[in-house]
Every structure is written in C-alpha cells, then in structure tokens.
Ligand code: HEC
Ligand code: HEC
C-alpha cells in the first residue's frame with residue numbers, strides 16, 4: 001500500500017515537474033541551451049564588415065537561398081573567386097582560397113547558429129513575411145567576425161510569433177517535429 005502511494009507520488013511529481021518545465025519554457029521564464037555571443041574561429045578571416053559594410057555587398061549576393069528555402073546557406077568558392085581571382089591576390093588568405101578553388105575543395109567554415117534537431121525553422125517563411133536579416137542576426141554588416149546575436153531560445157521565437165502584427169502560428173507543431 002505505501003509502496004503504491006510512493007509510486008503514485010513519484011509519477012504525479014514527475015508529471016507536475018514536466019508541465020511546470022514546459023510552462024516555464026513557453027513563457028520564457030527559463031532559457032536553456034542558448035549560445036548567445038558564440039563566435040567560433042574561422043579557417044579564413046572573412047569579414048562581413050569589410051564586404052557588406054565597407055563595400056556594400058547585399059546579403060542576398062551570397063545567401064540567396066534564404067528567400068526560397070529553409071536554409072540561407074554559405075556561398076561556394078565560385079562566388080568568392082568571381083572577385084578574388086583578381087582582387088587581393090597577394091594576400092596569404094586569398095592564396096589559400098585560390099589553392100582550394102583549383103583543388104576543387106571547399107572551405108570548412110565553422111557553423112555559428114545551430115538549432116537543436118527537434119526544432120523546425122524556415123528562412124523563406126520569414127523573409128517572405130518581410131522580416132529582415134538584422135532582426136534576427138543583428139548588425140552583421142558591422143561584424144568583422146560574425147557571431148550569434150540572438151539567444152535562439154524558444155521564448156525568443158514565441159515572443160515574436162505572439163505579436164499581433166506578425167500573426168504567426170503558435171502551436172507546438174509549427175516549430176517541433
Ligand atoms: C561575400 C559573401 C557574403 C556576403 C555579402 C554576406 N555573407 Fe554572410 N557569410 C558568408 C560566409 C563565407 C560565411 C561563413 C563564414 C563566417 O561565418 O564568417 C557567412 C556567414 C554568415 C552567418 C553565420 C552563419 C552560421 O554559420 O550560422 C550569418 C548569420 C550571415 N553570414 C549573415 C549575413 C548577412 C545578414 C549579410 C548581409 C548583411 C551577409 N551575411 C552577407 C558570406 C557572405
Ligand atoms: C526569424 C529570424 C531569422 C531571420 C529573419 C533570418 N535568419 Fe538566418 N538564421 C536564423 C536561425 C534560427 C538560424 C539557425 C537555423 C538552424 O540551425 O537550422 C539561422 C541560420 C542562418 C545561416 C546559417 C546557415 C543556415 O541556413 O542554417 C545563415 C548564413 C543565415 N541564417 C543568414 C541569414 C540571412 C542572410 C538572412 C536575411 C536574408 C537571415 N538569415 C534571416 C534566424 C533568422
């Protein structure tokens with residue numbers, strides 16, 4: 001009898017803890033697994049500040065798939081070499097790019113942003129609704145080294161979806177498999 005009671009208490013306790021946990025997450029009371037400010041070292045010191053800030057290159061020039069697919073994607077060496085076969089050829093970094101290009105290799109960029117596997121995210125839905133890159137990624141055009149500007153927490157996503165002007169879905173399956 002007491003054994004059963006103990007068992008029941010444990011089950012109820014676990015259920016209570018789980019719903020409290022879900023509530024806290026949904027209401028942005030706790031934020032877990034965030035890497036805000038994450039700025040990994042990159043194999044080539046590519047500067048967004050130089051290319052987009054100083055030279056005014058549009059984000060879409062290199063991340064064109066953001067408008068049409070889930071991923072914004074990282075440009076291939078072809079995109080870089082359209083300039084760097086002639087620009088700054090004396091730089092050791094550009095020589096590394098050129099070597100990789102002729103060897104048919106790609107640059108192993110370190111990923112900056114990474115949502116957990118159980119989350120669905122889609123760039124195109126956001127770009128088509130008129131959300132700008134900077135809203136989520138911050139002032140990338142003034143970053144010499146790009147870093148994770150937002151928390152990417154569930155509360156962060158949900159808070160924006162909740163705004164009446166965004167009229168974005170809030171059910172769990174919108175963002176979870
Ligand atoms: C000349 C090409 C080029 C342009 C223009 C460019 N980017 Fe990038 N972007 C890259 C490359 C290459 C990387 C991977 C290296 C790195 O992380 O620095 C990258 C990485 C990123 C990342 C991090 C990706 C990750 O790993 O999570 C974000 C966010 C980003 N760019 C946003 C932007 C935004 C916003 C703009 C416009 C202001 C822009 N980029 C313009 C080439 C470009
Ligand atoms: C609503 C917020 C939001 C907007 C707007 C947004 N991004 Fe992202 N971006 C993210 C998130 C979240 C990730 C991480 C996705 C993942 O891990 O699956 C990401 C990842 C990236 C990456 C890494 C490669 C990839 O696709 O996973 C690049 C590059 C990038 N974004 C560039 C851009 C550019 C350029 C724009 C504007 C055209 C843009 N983003 C607009 C939230 C956003």
Ligand code: HEC
Nearest residue numbers: 044045046051075079080082083084087088091092093094
């Ligand atoms: C539209 C032309 C253009 C494209 C495309 C372009 N760049 Fe550049 N890049 C430049 C210019 C201009 C400079 C400044 C050169 C200088 O200061 O002499 C530069 C400078 C650089 C430098 C610094 C070189 C040094 O040592 O001073 C690196 C590294 C670099 N780019 C990497 C890349 C990568 C990687 C890509 C592809 C993702 C890329 N660039 C695409 C025009 C471009």
Ligand code: HEC
Nearest residue numbers: 120121122125126129135156157160161166167168174175
């Ligand atoms: C700055 C505001 C903002 C942020 C931050 C944001 N979203 Fe969105 N999201 C929107 C808007 C606006 C839409 C488009 C709503 C519409 O018009 O259908 C949208 C749509 C979506 C859709 C497509 C829904 C559908 O079925 O059409 C998914 C999936 C999504 N968001 C996931 C996420 C995730 C995951 C995050 C956090 C990593 C996030 N969003 C962060 C504003 C935002």
Ligand code: HEC
Nearest residue numbers: 022032033119152153154155157158161170171172174175
């Ligand atoms: C607008 C997008 C969005 C919606 C809607 C959403 N989530 Fe999430 N959720 C996320 C993101 C992004 C993460 C990963 C970041 C984090 O853990 O904060 C996450 C993480 C979680 C986690 C944590 C899993 C872990 O790693 O431990 C749980 C549990 C969860 N969500 C449950 C829910 C439930 C239940 C709902 C419906 C009430 C819901 N989510 C609706 C975006 C969303």
